[in-house]
Amino acid sequence: MRLLLLLCLFGSILTAQTIDTEKSRFMGSPNGRTGSYAPFRVVVEGLGGTDSIILRSVSGGVVLEKQVAVAGVETAEVVIPVLVADDAVVSVSSGPGDALVDEYRPKLPLRRIEPDYARPYVAVFSTDPLYARGVLPSAPNSAICDYFELSEFFGDWRLLDAYDVVVIFNPSDLRLPPGSQRAIAEFCSLGGACLIVGSFRLGEKAVDLPPPAEPTIINFRDVQAQRFGYGPGAIYRFGAEDLRRSRSAQLVLVDAMLDHTWYGADRAPAGKPESRLAPQRTPTPTPLPPDDASPTPFFWALGGGLLLLCGLVPIVAGRISKRTWPAQILLLVGCSGIGALALIQTRPLATVEASALVRLGEGGAASARMFVIAEEGWHDAIKVKLDDASDRSLPRRMPSEPGWRAWVIDTPLVGVTKSELESIEMAFGMVGDVSFRDFGAQARRGETEFSTSEAFLVEWWLEANAYRGRRAALDPMEWPTGLPRYEDARFVTRGAMGVTSRREGG
Amino acid sequence: MRFNALIVAVCLLAVGGLVALQPVREALGLALDDSLQLALIHAELAMAPLLFLPVLGTRHSVLSNLTTGAACWAAAAAVVLLFSFASMGDLGWESRSLSAAVWLACVGTLSLAARVGSSWVGRTRVALLCLFGLPPLWHYLMLEYSGVSGARMKSLSPNWGLATHELTLWPLIALGLLCIGVAVAIPNRERA
Numbered sequence: 001m002r003l004l005l006l007l008c009l010f011g012s013i014l015t016a017q018t019i020d021t022e023k024s025r026f027m028g029s030p031n032g033r034t035g036s037y038a039p040f041r042v043v044v045e046g047l048g049g050t051d052s053i054i055l056r057s058v059s060g061g062v063v064l065e066k067q068v069a070v071a072g073v074e075t076a077e078v079v080i081p082v083l084v085a086d087d088a089v090v091s092v093s094s095g096p097g098d099a100l101v102d103e104y105r106p107k108l109p110l111r112r113i114e115p116d117y118a119r120p121y122v123a124v125f126s127t128d129p130l131y132a133r134g135v136l137p138s139a140p141n142s143a144i145c146d147y148f149e150l151s152e153f154f155g156d157w158r159l160l161d162a163y164d165v166v167v168i169f170n171p172s173d174l175r176l177p178p179g180s181q182r183a184i185a186e187f188c189s190l191g192g193a194c195l196i197v198g199s200f201r202l203g204e205k206a207v208d209l210p211p212p213a214e215p216t217i218i219n220f221r222d223v224q225a226q227r228f229g230y231g232p233g234a235i236y237r238f239g240a241e242d243l244r245r246s247r248s249a250q251l252v253l254v255d256a257m258l259d260h261t262w263y264g265a266d267r268a269p270a271g272k273p274e275s276r277l278a279p280q281r282t283p284t285p286t287p288l289p290p291d292d293a294s295p296t297p298f299f300w301a302l303g304g305g306l307l308l309l310c311g312l313v314p315i316v317a318g319r320i321s322k323r324t325w326p327a328q329i330l331l332l333v334g335c336s337g338i339g340a341l342a343l344i345q346t347r348p349l350a351t352v353e354a355s356a357l358v359r360l361g362e363g364g365a366a367s368a369r370m371f372v373i374a375e376e377g378w379h380d381a382i383k384v385k386l387d388d389a390s391d392r393s394l395p396r397r398m399p400s401e402p403g404w405r406a407w408v409i410d411t412p413l414v415g416v417t418k419s420e421l422e423s424i425e426m427a428f429g430m431v432g433d434v435s436f437r438d439f440g441a442q443a444r445r446g447e448t449e450f451s452t453s454e455a456f457l458v459e460w461w462l463e464a465n466a467y468r469g470r471r472a473a474l475d476p477m478e479w480p481t482g483l484p485r486y487e488d489a490r491f492v493t494r495g496a497m498g499v500t501s502r503r504e505g506g
Numbered sequence: 507m508r509f510n511a512l513i514v515a516v517c518l519l520a521v522g523g524l525v526a527l528q529p530v531r532e533a534l535g536l537a538l539d540d541s542l543q544l545a546l547i548h549a550e551l552a553m554a555p556l557l558f559l560p561v562l563g564t565r566h567s568v569l570s571n572l573t574t575g576a577a578c579w580a581a582a583a584a585v586v587l588l589f590s591f592a593s594m595g596d597l598g599w600e601s602r603s604l605s606a607a608v609w610l611a612c613v614g615t616l617s618l619a620a621r622v623g624s625s626w627v628g629r630t631r632v633a634l635l636c637l638f639g640l641p642p643l644w645h646y647l648m649l650e651y652s653g654v655s656g657a658r659m660k661s662l663s664p665n666w667g668l669a670t671h672e673l674t675l676w677p678l679i680a681l682g683l684l685c686i687g688v689a690v691a692i693p694n695r696e697r698a
Contacts, residue, residue, distance in 0.1 A: 290537060292537065293538045293592040294591075295592075296591060299588060303519060303585075306519075306581065306584050306585070307512070307515060307516065307519075310509070310511045310515045310581055314509055314511075314512070324508055324570050324573070325573040328511070328570075328576065331511045331577035331581065332576045332577045332579075333580075334580075335511065335515075335580035335581045336583070338584040339580065339583045339584040340587075342584060345588075345591045346591070347590065347591070347593065347594055348539065348592065348593075349594075375594070377594040377595055
């Protein structure tokens with residue numbers, strides 16, 4: 001009876017937990033960049049008696065998981081990254097067996113923000129969002145901004161995934177929350193720009209992060225800014241007083257943003273800007289043929305055992321009984337046993353092939369975009385634990401060939417080793433003396449520094465980036481450290497290519 | 507037939523070994539992966555009418571044929587599952603219900619033929635081979651010459667069903683059970 005009562009009590013606790021669909025929403029709403037992860041505030045109610053819950057952000061082929069301690073509270077508010085896509089679902093699990101308690105399909109933001117060289121998408125953090133809104137208004141023809149309190153600065157770069165630029169207004173010398181230094185470093189290592197107005201006091205000390213490059217001084221409309229290159233990204237620092245005295249703080253800040261996104265040039269490069277959205281075509285080479293599986297001694301033993309069983313049982317049974325059916329029943333049981341044992345043989349692992357595009361720049365920071373294709377027998381979804389400090393990757397599903405699944409996985413702050421081969425400079429659509437398309441064809445034929453596997457990546461990148469206004473150095477690379485590896489698969493690396501974007505004027 | 511299961515195991519192991527040989531494998535466009543096991547499953551389904559050897563005789567022989575058929579099915583399953591070493595998927599395991607239905611149909615029809623007369627066993631084998639193997643050809647000929655689809659025959663052909671992932675077991679089970687019922691119902695011949 002007690003057990004029954006306990007079960008009823010437990011059941012009532014489970015059913016009481018729900019996602020408040022009125023209060024749960026994308027924090028940047030009505031703005032949102034389709035195909036990227038945006039910060040989503042989940043409000044879970046009825047938590048009495050529960051110690052912890054697991055929140056999951058599920059979208060096609062990707063599961064982001066966060067464990068939240070909720071002991072002693074009735075309602076919890078948690079911010080997690082959720083993909084701005086039709087199939088995105090937020091779910092809550094708790095209790096033994098990780099039972100699903102509630103799930104919710106978020107309402108998507110109404111205003112779609114496309115990647116655009118002229119209109120960066122900006123997250124603005126300020127002690128006074130109203131002041132920030134006045135200084136840097138969201139305008140459809142300049143910068144499109146979402147405003148947040150400085151105290152809620154995200155400690156995980158994955159919440160900043162949708163944004164091109166982060167602006168921090170901190171004139172009152174407030175300390176940023178713990179985790180912000182790493183989040184800023186990771187965001188910049190992935191090519192983002194961080195504009196800091198005022199003080200830059202971080203909540204943590206002695207974080208093991210690569211240092212930025214030496215600062216350079218740049219004038220934006222007579223306002224001086226320090227620019228710290230950080231891998232492919234950069235940190236711009238303005239004095240709060242200098243900005244206040246300027247004629248238009250908004251124009252100054254937008255100029256700084258465009259300085260980064262236009263690579264220091266006066267006008268925007270041609271084509272579409274690089275963004276973290278998944279491309280439509282995977283640049284991985286044609287998959288290698290599978291390794292031939294070879295039979296183990298267990299196979300030979302079972303095969304021999306089967307022949308012995310089928311040969312001896314009828315003879316022995318024939319000596320005991322004249323009837324045939326007892327021997328056949330024995331054979332049925334014996335062969336079924338051998339079949340069951342055959343099922344526990346070591347099986348070949350599914351193949352997962354990966355190519356990496358490493359983004360380098362000033363200082364020692366670098367990030368990688370790993371293109372992964374996996375045989376369909378592997379997992380349906382890649383799971384990432386948001387609490388795991390050692391894994392800061394963010395996967396996205398992409399279209400794939402039949403029989404395969406494909407993901408693109410962004411990983412910040414990876415360790416890189418350049419190959420001993422020389423860099424290749426790409427400028428004005430030319431790589432050395434040849435056009436970028438001819439260079440791609442040469443790479444396919446194995447006539448360049450890149451391997452024929454890396455040629456797919458080279459050709460794909462050049463096709464997307466070799467237009468006006470883009471200059472870059474391309475490097476053959478060793479496979480970077482710090483990228484996810486999958487132990488339950490035959491993980492094959494097909495090559496890595498480094499890209500260092502060059503700014504105009506050096 | 508006391509050694510029927512042995513014959514099944516030897517034949518299927520020989521087929522598996524032959525298909526695993528590199529020149530044969532390359533000629534058939536197979537690799538040492540799931541495709542090898544799939545080829546073996548197709549061979550098992552196609553060869554079941556040939557490999558089952560029914561005992562001629564009275565009503566009691568039908569029971570004996572049933573147990574022999576079950577042993578043959580288990581021996582064939584053991585060989586197919588042995589070749590899982592090359593396979594990532596669970597096709598070997600998943601195809602066992604289809605294999606059981608095929609063996610049941612073969613046991614039923616051949617047992618019935620064995621009750622009718624020894625000459626009928628061979629004829630039934632040919633009929634079963636046509637039934638299991640030829641519907642895709644009939645379908646093609648019907649489409650070609652009369653514009654009518656014969657895709658409904660897919661439920662009769664286990665190889666066709668396996669190739670198109672549309673398995674229908676009930677016609678095979680019904681055929682097997684019906685034939686077993688008739689075989690049991692036929693009265694024993696009076697001795698002169």
